[in-house]
Amino acid sequence: MSNENDPKPDGGTASHPEQDVTEFEDHPLEWDEPENNNLAPDERASVSQSAEKDDDPKLVTGQAKYTADYEKKFPDLAHAAVVRSDVPHGRVANIDTNDAEEMDGVHAVLTPWSDETPDAKYTSAGQSYPEPSPWDMNVLNEHVRYIGDPVAAIAADDAETARAAADAIEVEYEENDYVLDPEEAYSEDAPQIFGDDEVENKIVGHDYSRNRMSQIEGEIGDVDGAVDRDDVHVHETEWETIRQSHAQIEKHTTLAYTDEDDRHVLVTSTQVPNHTRRQLAHLFDIPIRDIRVSKPRVGGGFGGKQAMVVEPIPLALALAADRPVIYEATREEEFAGMRSRHPMKVRARTAVTDDGSIEAIDLYALSNTGAYGSHGMTVAGNVGSKPMPLYSKVPNARFKADIVHTNTPQTGAMRGYGAPQGTLALEGHLDEVARDLDLDPIEFRKRHYMEVGDLDEIAGMMGGEGAERRIRSCGLDECIERGMDAIGWGDIDQPDEEHRHRGIGMALSAQGTGVAGDELGAAQLMMNEDGSFHLHVGGVDIGTGADTAFIQIAAEVLGCPETDIVIKSSDTDVTPFDYGAYASSTTYISGMAVKKAAEDAKERILHWGSKLLEEPEANLETGDGEVYSEETGESVSLEEIGYEAAYGHDEREHILGKGTHCTEESPPPFAAQFADVTVDEETGEFEVNKLVVAVDCGVAINPGMAEGQVEGANHMSYEMAVSEGITFDDDGRSEVTSFGDYDWPTASETPTIESILVETHEPTGPFGAKSVAEVPTNTVPPALSNAIRETVGVRITDMPITPEKIRAALEDDE
Amino acid sequence: MHIECTINGNERSFEVSKSDLLLDVLRQNGYTGAKRGCDTGACGMCTVQIDGEPTMSCITPVVKADGATIETVEGLGTQDDLHPVQQAFVDNSALQCGFCIPGMIMRSKALLEENPSPSEAEVREALSDNLCRCTGYKKIVEAVLEASERMGEQTVAADGGYSCRCEDTGLEVDSRGETDR
Ligand code: FES
Ligand code: FES
Numbered sequence: 001m002s003n004e005n006d007p008k009p010d011g012g013t014a015s016h017p018e019q020d021v022t023e024f025e026d027h028p029l030e031w032d033e034p035e036n037n038n039l040a041p042d043e044r045a046s047v048s049q050s051a052e053k054d055d056d057p058k059l060v061t062g063q064a065k066y067t068a069d070y071e072k073k074f075p076d077l078a079h080a081a082v083v084r085s086d087v088p089h090g091r092v093a094n095i096d097t098n099d100a101e102e103m104d105g106v107h108a109v110l111t112p113w114s115d116e117t118p119d120a121k122y123t124s125a126g127q128s129y130p131e132p133s134p135w136d137m138n139v140l141n142e143h144v145r146y147i148g149d150p151v152a153a154i155a156a157d158d159a160e161t162a163r164a165a166a167d168a169i170e171v172e173y174e175e176n177d178y179v180l181d182p183e184e185a186y187s188e189d190a191p192q193i194f195g196d197d198e199v200e201n202k203i204v205g206h207d208y209s210r211n212r213m214s215q216i217e218g219e220i221g222d223v224d225g226a227v228d229r230d231d232v233h234v235h236e237t238e239w240e241t242i243r244q245s246h247a248q249i250e251k252h253t254t255l256a257y258t259d260e261d262d263r264h265v266l267v268t269s270t271q272v273p274n275h276t277r278r279q280l281a282h283l284f285d286i287p288i289r290d291i292r293v294s295k296p297r298v299g300g301g302f303g304g305k306q307a308m309v310v311e312p313i314p315l316a317l318a319l320a321a322d323r324p325v326i327y328e329a330t331r332e333e334e335f336a337g338m339r340s341r342h343p344m345k346v347r348a349r350t351a352v353t354d355d356g357s358i359e360a361i362d363l364y365a366l367s368n369t370g371a372y373g374s375h376g377m378t379v380a381g382n383v384g385s386k387p388m389p390l391y392s393k394v395p396n397a398r399f400k401a402d403i404v405h406t407n408t409p410q411t412g413a414m415r416g417y418g419a420p421q422g423t424l425a426l427e428g429h430l431d432e433v434a435r436d437l438d439l440d441p442i443e444f445r446k447r448h449y450m451e452v453g454d455l456d457e458i459a460g461m462m463g464g465e466g467a468e469r470r471i472r473s474c475g476l477d478e479c480i481e482r483g484m485d486a487i488g489w490g491d492i493d494q495p496d497e498e499h500r501h502r503g504i505g506m507a508l509s510a511q512g513t514g515v516a517g518d519e520l521g522a523a524q525l526m527m528n529e530d531g532s533f534h535l536h537v538g539g540v541d542i543g544t545g546a547d548t549a550f551i552q553i554a555a556e557v558l559g560c561p562e563t564d565i566v567i568k569s570s571d572t573d574v575t576p577f578d579y580g581a582y583a584s585s586t587t588y589i590s591g592m593a594v595k596k597a598a599e600d601a602k603e604r605i606l607h608w609g610s611k612l613l614e615e616p617e618a619n620l621e622t623g624d625g626e627v628y629s630e631e632t633g634e635s636v637s638l639e640e641i642g643y644e645a646a647y648g649h650d651e652r653e654h655i656l657g658k659g660t661h662c663t664e665e666s667p668p669p670f671a672a673q674f675a676d677v678t679v680d681e682e683t684g685e686f687e688v689n690k691l692v693v694a695v696d697c698g699v700a701i702n703p704g705m706a707e708g709q710v711e712g713a714n715h716m717s718y719e720m721a722v723s724e725g726i727t728f729d730d731d732g733r734s735e736v737t738s739f740g741d742y743d744w745p746t747a748s749e750t751p752t753i754e755s756i757l758v759e760t761h762e763p764t765g766p767f768g769a770k771s772v773a774e775v776p777t778n779t780v781p782p783a784l785s786n787a788i789r790e791t792v793g794v795r796i797t798d799m800p801i802t803p804e805k806i807r808a809a810l811e812d813d814e
Numbered sequence: 815m816h817i818e819c820t821i822n823g824n825e826r827s828f829e830v831s832k833s834d835l836l837l838d839v840l841r842q843n844g845y846t847g848a849k850r851g852c853d854t855g856a857c858g859m860c861t862v863q864i865d866g867e868p869t870m871s872c873i874t875p876v877v878k879a880d881g882a883t884i885e886t887v888e889g890l891g892t893q894d895d896l897h898p899v900q901q902a903f904v905d906n907s908a909l910q911c912g913f914c915i916p917g918m919i920m921r922s923k924a925l926l927e928e929n930p931s932p933s934e935a936e937v938r939e940a941l942s943d944n945l946c947r948c949t950g951y952k953k954i955v956e957a958v959l960e961a962s963e964r965m966g967e968q969t970v971a972a973d974g975g976y977s978c979r980c981e982d983t984g985l986e987v988d989s990r991g992e993t994d995r
Pocket of ligand 2 (some may be wrong): 909947948
């Protein structure tokens, strides 16, 4: 991601009518889609049914096992506790571990200098290889950079003893100056957080003398030229977002042990088993084959587990203590020591003609990546590369970001991955412009947004993560139409009291589906002799229902009931390779791998069907648990085929299907958000009457689950609009240490969220699917800001939106 | 010290120390359905019923359980024969990661025992001590309202002499047809 990759170094424009021929060759509109991928609704047996989630029965009965539920299997299990830095910036001068070591029940104490503590640099970001994040951390740190940085670790008989031992460790620090504010951190005379020699795998645009881990920039067309034109209005607005916590209900938990073959096993709550295995191999200098990462049920991830956040600590302790070790973070550690969403300031600038034609969009983001750089550059890149392509008809576009360190906890991947920050800025900005020029906010957007057939160059303008892409499915018009209907656009009653006003705001959003050109998923299907199947897939279900979607996809191909498929996913010893659950890729990438595996197996099933039915394969199809002839109507059950294949006389075969999938494509899903709000102009108090969000996710493999994703994402988005997130005192200490401090909307504080699924067909996705889970995370802050502006005329640009800010703005107005 | 209690209908006795918390004792004894989300009584993951009352077991001294009747999620339906509240959660796609669900279900069951036909606002209010990060609450609220309806119908049906096993652990409900193939 750099200027060198600018696809338009000549400053050519991206105006669409004259797209040249080569672009169409690289990105054909007609996708070579197999016929079986595009099923009419009445042809679908499993797909787009709200099938029961595969793991629901065990989840609702409390039988499902998350990492901590495996404790009882290990009688000699030790529990870990971590000593974390008490100062925002400094060096550990001395650690006195004597008292801790002498305590009864303590099995291991590790410091940065212990033999078993890996001393290699690494990044915790669970990304592809080579990692687009700097190697700037240690498992235990001598140079500490935030309050909460891990310094020492203990394994003891039980959690209480481990905690007591941790408290008995005395650490002396040489304190350094520290800086908490990103703008200050970026100034010449700020305390320097990294020495140049303290980082490996540095990222483009780094300048550690100014605490900058990366700078990125991309442009198509000529933004400055457009801004300087006489016939345009130039608008500029500035926006600010909160530091949101993932607050996954299941805390980061890892159980590590060495098995009888001297191999290292981690049962862990992760989104990225394969990346974690690779990162552990690097840190501990153990061959990849000798590490096994197995994911049980996971209690939510949201990006907070797209990282190897805690795994090395219990593994190092298990090696030192020579017994299994479990580390279950505390809730306080979750808020103060793990990951969070990058807080950002984003500046939006547009050049717009009198009649409302947008000539240029220019976004700039200053991202606070905290003490370490995990996901720093890539999240910032997505501030531009996800929201801006929505307006693919704008000829000139530029995005630039500076990503700086502060002495605050490190940030990381979080659902939306930069898009929420960019969407607030862009959608809030466009609303202001529309008001200024007296244009209808929806019509104004419609003139510029994507439609089928467009070549989206903006997504590719920075190279790297994004890529130019052809738009082959787009349900924006319908999302808007149905959303307007559901919210009652233009048709709401004003409250009786004069000082209370009601209004509606809206915002649009686009995301991606997987990282274009940088993903891989794989699956294997084995047929049993009774006609049932075992589906092994690397794809990672972190509570989203991915396992169920995989089963539905396989069942659709195989023509069998979903209950005939037993799934095993995400165990690096057993299941095929997968990049993991992130970037909205699971259904699209891993799901397509499942589809290919099922098709591979189906070929063999038809071969055996043809033998038994004595009919050419071309006449045969699967359905209802059988192979049947479309010619004669004769059929043979999958069970008969299973037995014949396994135990037949002349020929035998274990029917196996395999599939692996990667792609250069990353089709955008779309969302149209509406927020209906009542504001009291005397107090600034406001009430969100209703949120409506309509999403085009292609074909929803499981509509019930997809709606659940939309509602959950929108709830998280609502929190970004109205809650403080994690805040710090002047010493850099987190003011949030418990759920009680973290202001998250409960069941009674959450407005009704109406989710609408708008079906389109995405030819590159399995059965027409594209992603769903991230795009509705982006839209509530701008929609609510726009609604307040509409209702009482004031604009809140820094999140969260609070009654105090509204009242202050109203008073300023007077 | 020694305590005795009834858990899910079984008499149990435990050697505990006074400072032990109920959640720890439950989990150590195999009742891992109750989850640990915070240890401070702020998330509801560990909710069980003690003498019918929904209670956060992570902040409840185990001595309080002495002589009490405790119900945990394991005491409701089985995977093949779910309790109506469990079944309603499944049918309404009301759960994702499921970590909050044992607590949610125990809280919902307690609510419906006290108030068999709550309004939506009452459900939302009752569930406000139980957090969920995945669902946005909408489908959970719908599930509880549907469970209330179904359980109401069951009672009416039972009074009217229709066949129904109206035991604590699972009314015979065939609800799958509504949302499944
Ligand atoms: S674990 Fe008991 S309330 Fe959170
Ligand atoms: S379903 Fe995941 S926390 Fe509720």
